[in-house]
Amino acid sequence: MMALTVETCPQCGAPASANRRKCEYCKSEFFISDLSQVAGKSSTEVQKYVSFYKSNIAKDDGDADSVTGLGLCYLQLKLFKEAAQFLEKGRDLAPERPSTYFYLAMAIMGRKRPKILSRTDVQKVEELLEAAISLDSDYAAAHALLAIVRHDYYELNGLRCPGTPPAALVGRAKTGKWARADHERMVELNNYPDNEYCDLLIDLRAIIKS
């Protein structure tokens, strides 16, 4: 797959040198691949990325970086339906990236607490998180989110929990690799109730290295 040619920086408008992925003037990355890259930005700056990715997609709707980047912007803006649509397409275009599965799971969950999700959505979220873990077995945030979803949906609804049980997943979340941004986005974007697993997510903050 050919990468799109970037002519100007989406953030400051400076001309971009050939094959550069980062602005030489304002140092912005042209393509975002995780939420930490937009988390600290103003809505104006996020909108600049949205416009840039949309215009790239108009030229080439198979550009995985632009499709995934647009999905991440929508997730940051809490437009969960649009985020899910583009992250799913980004996942199909570049199925080797574990983070896209994780962010797609977050988009499907939206602001609903896991306990009240539909069974179809819960199973979809589980499949996505398991796929992220199979691509990266140290993906701590994916283990933690899967533990929270399984505890809240199955255990608290009195249902039999399939697969690896929440307590074991939490153990893996503690020993895996954490990105502080993933942790902060999880706490801010989704809706977690007060229960032991969600409290544990908050507590995990202490062991996360930035």
Ligand SMILES: [Zn+2]
């Ligand atoms: Zn720039």
